[in-house]
Amino acid sequence: MSNFEALVPALAKALEKRGYVELTPVQKAVLELGQADALVSAQTGSGKTVAFGLALAPTLLDGAERFSHAAAPLALAVAPTRELALQVTRELEWLYELTGAAIASCVGGMDMRTERRMLERGAHIVVGTPGRLRDHITRNSLDMSELKAVVLDEADEMLDLGFREDLEFILDAAPAERRTLMFSATVPRSIATLAKGYQRDAVRISAAGEEKQHLDIEYRALSVAQADRENAIINVLRYYEAKNALVFCNTRAAVNHLTARFNNRNFSVVALSGELSQNERSHALQAMRDGRAKVCIATDVAARGIDLPNLELVIHADLPTNPETLLHRSGRTGRAGRKGV
Incomplete structure (x- = not known):
């Protein structure tokens, strides 16, 4: 006490x-x-x-x-x-x-x-x-x-x-x-x-580390030809076999495109973007929390501040445009003392 x-x-x-x-x-x-x-x-x-x-x-x-x-x-x-x-x-x-x-x-x-x-x-x-x-x-x-x-x-x-x-x-x-x-x-x-x-x-x-990303996150950069990007993301997801993974795109169109592609590859996937209703967004997050979905594909605004307790992997499918966005996206993992990539 x-x-x-x-x-x-x-x-x-x-x-x-x-x-x-x-x-x-x-x-x-x-x-x-x-x-x-x-x-x-x-x-x-x-x-x-x-x-x-x-x-x-x-x-x-x-x-x-x-x-x-x-x-x-x-x-x-x-x-x-x-x-x-x-x-x-x-x-x-x-x-x-x-x-x-x-x-x-x-x-x-x-x-x-x-x-x-x-x-x-x-x-x-x-x-x-x-x-x-x-x-x-x-x-x-x-x-x-x-x-x-x-x-x-x-x-x-x-x-x-x-x-x-x-x-x-x-x-x-x-x-x-x-x-x-x-x-x-x-x-x-x-x-x-x-x-x-x-x-x-x-x-x-x-609070400590205001400007720097916290130490529980490991960064890895993979150079991939644009044409191989989708296959590379799929390989990364399969390699890490994370409980929960979040894939960031810069546009709603890119979210919809990747969601369709991942569905075809039999991934349990949900989308999170501004065009969805509140109900749809809540259902998507709940599916991630209770394990029905393993991968969430999202835009920045939709994923701002959300907390998925078991999130182990963040993938930037489209690179963020500034350092703050990189911090916020990556900070969805490595929370509360857990490790993330």
């Missing part, structure tokens, strides 16, 4: 039940915050979701062991994509399970009325994507009056995807007396400016 004695007891129990022995560097760092705002740069796979869950608990519970009835939400977590928002919801559900917290998700592609009913029933923490959250605020179905904290997850990606206006709208709608936590893989000027405008005396936390 000694590792977790600084934590709210219900969260310490949840971590033990989950098999945690020790906190990651970013999780330890946020415990020092008290009630301060923070701008945190941490690489993907460093345990950010649990980190902000731990950081929020003292603010939200305010000394209590458990939450009382949920009236208006106390915390809002904003994530760039539907997959990431749903993943954050799942993580917070187990972390806060023993506190009696009600957690609601509001994401594009889901039924607005269902979400509205969920919010009416009451939620302590709401997780969502920027556009959908803004819709709910505009339609008065999301009450911001009691918010004690707002978390922006993968803030750099949200700005890259053009969500600045939505984020500013959400932050402006939240009470001035609130905590604002921003998590970002990198901190370009655009993030620094956003932080300056919406945070008060924010503590800057830089």
